[in-house]
Amino acid sequence: MIEASFAGLLKTLAYIVLFYYLFKFLLRIFAPILMQKAMSKVQQKMEDQMSQHQNKQQSTTQNTFQSKVNPKEKKKVGEYIDYEEVD
Template sequence: MEMASFTGFIKTLFYIILFYYLFKFLMRIFAPILMQKAVNKMQQKMQEQYRQQQEQQQDRTSQSQQSMPKEKKKVGEYIDYEEIK
């Protein structure tokens, strides 16, 4: 069996620390860019959903207007009287 050397341990520890700080540095640079892209993507999805809802609502109103029979002639206004005792 081969024993791990002290220099190999120090080298490994150095690489771990180096990669940690390198990752931390790169995240400071790229995290805002990635977050902005994610926000833009979500905003586009929400706008598309809003457009689809508006189109569906317009379709429903146009269909209901077409299916409704023409109104009959209005004879007058109806007034509801309350009985006072």
């Protein structure tokens, strides 16, 4: 059976502390770069959505304008008769 030694414990704690500070250091270097890329992706997505919305709005405006120029005939169903109650 393997026994735990005090030197092994200290060595493990040193590795944990070393990896923690190394991770913090690398995070400070790469976090701004990752955030910048994420923000540019979000900005690009929003610009795409805005252009799609504007194109849709322009096509709707053109269709509305064309329908006002060429109005469709309405079907005549019949006359409207207003009935009054007789007491």
